[in-house]
Amino acid sequence: MTEVETARLVLRSWQPSDLAEFTRLLTDPVVTRYIVVHTPFSPQDVAELHERTLDQWDRHGFGPWAAIEKATRRWVGRIGLDELPDWPGPNKVEVGWELHREFWGRGLATEGGRAGVRHGFETVGLDRIISATMATNAASRRVMEKCGLRFQGELAMVGTMVAWYAIDRADWQSTQAPAGP
Numbered sequence: 570m571t572e573v574e575t576a577r578l579v580l581r582s583w584q585p586s587d588l589a590e591f592t593r594l595l596t597d598p599v600v601t602r603y604i605v606v607h608t609p610f611s612p613q614d615v616a617e618l619h620e621r622t623l624d625q626w627d628r629h630g631f632g633p634w635a636a637i638e639k640a641t642r643r644w645v646g647r648i649g650l651d652e653l654p655d656w657p658g659p660n661k662v663e664v665g666w667e668l669h670r671e672f673w674g675r676g677l678a679t680e681g682g683r684a685g686v687r688h689g690f691e692t693v694g695l696d697r698i699i700s701a702t703m704a705t706n707a708a709s710r711r712v713m714e715k716c717g718l719r720f721q722g723e724l725a726m727v728g729t730m731v732a733w734y735a736i737d738r739a740d741w742q743s744t745q746a747p748a749g750p
Contacts, residue, residue, distance in 0.1 A: 571631065573688060575680045580634035580648060583622045587635045590644040591619055594669055603706040604667070625652055631693050633665070636681050638672070645672045648681030650689050650698070657724070660697040660735065662689065664716065666709075678709075682716040690738050697737050704730040717744055 573580040594600055595610040595618070604610075610618075625632035629652065636645040646668035653661050664685040666678040682700075689695040700716070702709040704723050710732055714720075718734035725731070 571634075573634070573684050574639070575684050577639055578645065578648075578677060578681055578684075579637040579639055580681060580684055581637065583619075583626055583632055583635055583647075585623065587644070587647075588616065588619050590635075591615055591647065594646055594667055597670065599670055600667060603703045603709060622647075622651075629693075631688070634681070634685075636666075636668070636677070638677075645669060645677060648678065649685040650693065650695075653699075653701070656699070656701070657726075658699070660695075660699050662693075662695055662698055664689065664698050664700050664718075666712065673708075678712045679715045682712055686716050686718075686736065686741060690741055695738065697735055699733055699735045701726075701731050701733040704732040706732075710734070717741055 571582040592612055592615045595615045596612070598609050601609055622632050631650050633647045633651045634649040636648045637643070638645050646666065648666045649664065651663050651665050653663050656663070664682050666682055668678055686698055689698045698718070700713045700718050702713070713734040717740070718736045721733050721735050723730050723732050
């Protein structure tokens with residue numbers, strides 16, 4: 570099982586047991602108002618996405634993590650790398666986040682997103698990581714910028730405007746502090 574720790578989170582590989590919390594997360598209309606596809610999610614939609622996430626872990630050895638708050642062991646949400654097979658560009662791995670509302674505004678999406686970017690470049694070996702959200706989702710766009718991604722443009726997808734950001738490995742490496750003695 571892949572597990573990454575940050576200051577406040579344990580990010581672990583997706584498990585079959587995550588379905589109940591994932592359903593609670595994605596059936597909350599406030600949480601899903603900025604998700605481009607399937608809003609609102611039905612339990613069947615959530616189950617299909619859950620299976621796709623498990624399959625991604627099986628095929629690639631990475632995928633979105635289940636984010637667990639260290640202090641309380643509570644399930645925070647889904648954070649990390651996610652393959653977007655329908656993305657129109659050549660780079661199809663996104664860093665993303667969906668968190669339960671009670672965890673919003675605490676910097677946890679940024680903390681987990683940065684871990685996802687690091688994991689993508691250092692462990693998975695990606696050359697470029699993207700992130701996309703509805704153009705009107707200012708909070709998620711700020712998280713993308715805090716994770717080092719730069720605005721690339723907007724495009725129409727599924728009847729809405731999507732803002733997308735990206736970071737290349739070389740740009741990310743240039744922001745990392747050199748290893749000490």
